Structures are given as structure tokens and as C-alpha cells.
Amino acid sequence: MVNPELSLASRAVYYTPEEGTLSISYPIFMSANYQYADDTYDRIVDGARREVNIYSRCGNPNEYKLDDQMADIEGATSALSVASGMAAISHAVLGLLRTGDHIVVDLTTYSSTHEFFDHRIQDFGISVTFVDSTDVDSVRAALRDETKAIYVETIANPTMKVAPLRQLADLAHEHGIVVMCDNTFASPVVCRPHEHGVDIVLESATKFIGGHNDAVGGVISINSQILPADWLEQIRWNTLTKLGGALSPFNAWLLLRGIQTLPLRVERMTENAQRLVEWLAAHPKVRRVYYPGHESHPQHELAQAQLDLPGGMLSFSVGSEEEAATVCKRLKLASFAASLGGVRTVTQLPATMAFLDIPDEERQTMGITQGMIRVSAGIEKIDDLIADFAQALGE
Numbered sequence: 001m002v003n004p005e006l007s008l009a010s011r012a013v014y015y016t017p018e019e020g021t022l023s024i025s026y027p028i029f030m031s032a033n034y035q036y037a038d039d040t041y042d043r044i045v046d047g048a049r050r051e052v053n054i055y056s057r058c059g060n061p062n063e064y065k066l067d068d069q070m071a072d073i074e075g076a077t078s079a080l081s082v083a084s085g086m087a088a089i090s091h092a093v094l095g096l097l098r099t100g101d102h103i104v105v106d107l108t109t110y111s112s113t114h115e116f117f118d119h120r121i122q123d124f125g126i127s128v129t130f131v132d133s134t135d136v137d138s139v140r141a142a143l144r145d146e147t148k149a150i151y152v153e154t155i156a157n158p159t160m161k162v163a164p165l166r167q168l169a170d171l172a173h174e175h176g177i178v179v180m181c182d183n184t185f186a187s188p189v190v191c192r193p194h195e196h197g198v199d200i201v202l203e204s205a206t207k208f209i210g211g212h213n214d215a216v217g218g219v220i221s222i223n224s225q226i227l228p229a230d231w232l233e234q235i236r237w238n239t240l241t242k243l244g245g246a247l248s249p250f251n252a253w254l255l256l257r258g259i260q261t262l263p264l265r266v267e268r269m270t271e272n273a274q275r276l277v278e279w280l281a282a283h284p285k286v287r288r289v290y291y292p293g294h295e296s297h298p299q300h301e302l303a304q305a306q307l308d309l310p311g312g313m314l315s316f317s318v319g320s321e322e323e324a325a326t327v328c329k330r331l332k333l334a335s336f337a338a339s340l341g342g343v344r345t346v347t348q349l350p351a352t353m354a355f356l357d358i359p360d361e362e363r364q365t366m367g368i369t370q371g372m373i374r375v376s377a378g379i380e381k382i383d384d385l386i387a388d389f390a391q392a393l394g395e
């Protein structure tokens with residue numbers, strides 16, 4: 001563990017060179033299989049499974065390095081890195097819940113997460129109640145004897161709704177259950193949900209953590225009075241090695257490299273998002289902006305208290321789906337694409353891209369409208385970005 005008194009930006013770049021080579025960048029171990037040393041067999045039989053390398057699906061040195069660095073920047077007691085953000089969500093949920101259990105889930109989450117809760121886990125006899133988690137009374141009313149967890153996103157995709165993490169954690173802990181929070185839209189630079197009482201944090205590391213649109217990965221971290229301290233090791237051996245969502249060493253290496261510039265990138269992205277939101281809010285063709293840092297945001301006060309920065313994600317709406325698509329297609333500097341959190345500004349149309357498989361009525365309950373454009377602000381020069389949005393909006 002790096003000196004905990006250092007700031008996040010310093011801890012993100014800190015790395016103790018390995019003995020021997022003293023390489024300042026941690027090496028990549030592209031090996032699926034590891035030979036047993038003289039004492040390996042006996043140590044494994046004695047239970048020391050993480051200290052010895054066995055087989056890359058069970059864990060690998062690059063994944064362990066990423067686990068430790070993620071635990072440090074999340075303020076977690078431990079972390080487990082897996083193949084994707086969805087693997088983090090599914091492995092954590094399937095590791096926690098059993099047939100007959102119940103979970104309360106916010107009704108606005110990433111589309112694949114929503115479908116996972118709406119269909120997949122219900123096939124295994126786990127029941128789900130969808131609520132608006134900003135209304136803590138409705139979360140309380142949804143709790144049952146079989147409820148094991150409350151699931152939210154720190155900043156919800158794509159409406160930017162902010163979950164009241166401390167209130168939800170207090171409620172959950174009163175009932176002896178956990179809060180799980182997808183922190184992807186925030187990243188640990190914008191919010192560290194464990195500091196607000198959240199037990200399990202999930203990240204799609206594909207996004208801000210990697211930051212360059214070149215690696216898919218996910219991370220589960222814990223800091224909980226309710227879960228056993230070795231909960232993630234249990235997930236590793238009982239769920240990850242059985243479901244198989246292991247992270248490749250190369251992707252772990254790329255994501256670890258990404259962490260070093262994460263604070264710097266997110267600060268710049270936030271500056272760009274703030275400037276873009278101000279400009280969009282004053283534009284005659286823009287009907288509404290969705291940004292936790294803007295005074296029009298319904299939880300602006302909560303966002304100011306809970307988020308260190310308002311972050312790099314924003315949405316805005318123009319009249320119709322057709323107009324929104326025209327804007328995205330006309331953009332030149334900003335890319336029209338599915339993912340987010342990278343150095344390049346990206347726009348997406350949630351209703352007709354990520355959330356296309358979700359029925360219109362359900363999308364409307366989530367607050368997703370046809371004319372909505374989601375923007376992941378990149379690190380470009382803001383004047384160039386504003387000029388690009390100006391030409392795309394038809395100025």
C-alpha cells in the first residue's frame with residue numbers, strides 16, 4: 001500500500017519498482033499457465049492460493065497489481081479485477097444472491113445492467129423491485145425479509161441522476177443488507193462510494209480507468225462491515241473461476257497504465273464538460289441539459305456534497321430523435337460511438353443505441369427521451385469542441 005497520506009493524483013502514479021529489474025513500469029506476464037516450484041504444490045494444498053501463480057483464469061500477476069491499485073484509489077479493503085464491467089456486475093450479483101433472494105434496483109441503470117436484472121437473474125428465481133432510489137422512502141417500502149441488496153449507479157446512465165449514497169447505506173445497514181453501486185460514470189476521481197458507506201463498488205474499467213478506448217475490463221471492490229473480509233476471495237474461487245470472466249494480463253496492464261493519468265484526464269474532462277454545458281444551456285436549439293454540476297440538475301445540492309467534481313459525463317436534449325441523430329452525424333472532432341470515458345469526446349443517442357432493446361414506455365420511466373444526446377467529454381481543446389458542436393447544431 002502506497003503512503004495513504006498522499007493525494008489520489010500522487011498515489012495513482014506511484015509504483016515501487018520490482019526487485020531485480022527495477023523496471024519503472026510493471027512487466028506484463030503473458031502466461032496462461034505457471035509451473036509449480038518445489039514448494040508450490042504443498043503451499044496450494046495448505047490454502048495459499050493467491051500467493052502462488054497457478055493458471056491465469058484463477059488470477060495472474062497483472063490482475064493482482066490492478067486489484068491492489070484499484071483498492072487503493074477506491075478506498076476499498078480489497079478489489080477483484082475481471083473481464084468487463086458487465087462481468088464485475090454479474091459476478092458480484094451472482095456471487096451475492098441465491099434463488100429466493102430479492103434485490104431493490106434503481107430503475108435507471110445502464111441498459112445491459114437493467115436487462116440483467118429485468119430478465120437474466122429472474123430466470124434463476126431471484127426477484128427484483130425497480131424503484132427511483134432518489135426517493136429513499138420508496139426504497140424502504142420495497143425492502144422485504146428476503147432482500148439482500150440495494151443496487152444503484154452513482155451518476156446514472158444517461159440521465160445523470162445522482163443516488164443519495166449515505167442515506168441508502170444507512171437504510172441498508174439498518175436492515176443488515178448491502179448497497180452495491182456502479183461508479184463507472186463518476187470514476188474514483190469524482191466519487192469514492194465506499195466513503196459514503198457503500199459496501200460493493202463496481203466499475204467498468206473500460207471507461208475512465210483505461211481511458212483510451214483500447215481495453216475492456218471491470219473491477220469489484222469492497223469495504224463493508226456486513227460482508228466477510230474474504231468475500232472477494234470467495235467470489236474469485238466460487239464464482240469467477242467457475243463463470244470464467246477472467247481479465248487478460250495485457251488488459252490488466254493497459255488499465256493499470258491508465259490509472260496513472262486518471263486524475264489528470266478526469267479533471268480536464270470535467271473542465272471541458274462544464275464549459276460545454278454552459279454553452280449548450282444557452283443555445284436556442286437545446287431544450288434541456290443534464291449535468292450534476294449545473295444548477296438545473298434536480299440533485300445539484302446532493303451532487304455538490306457527494307461528488308469531488310461534477311465529472312465528464314453530460315446529456316442534453318434537442319427536439320426529436322431525427323434532430324439528435326443529425327447533430328451526432330455532423331460532429332467531426334467528437335466521435336459518434338457507443339462507449340465513453342476515453343480521451344476523445346464521444347456522443348451517443350441513448351434511446352436508439354444502448355437502450356434500443358428496452359421498450360419505449362420503460363425508457364420513458366427511466367427519463368430517457370428520443371431527442372437526448374449523451375456526451376462523454378474528452379480532453380480536446382474546449383474552443384475546438386465548442387466550434388464542432390456549434391457547426392453540428394447548425395449555427
Ligand SMILES: Cc1ncc(COP(=O)(O)O)c(C=O)c1O
Nearest residue numbers: 084085086110157184204206217
Ligand atoms: C454505467 C455502466 N456500467 C457498466 C457498463 C458495462 O461495462 P463493460 O462494457 O465494460 O462491460 C457500462 C457500459 O457502457 C456502463 O455505461
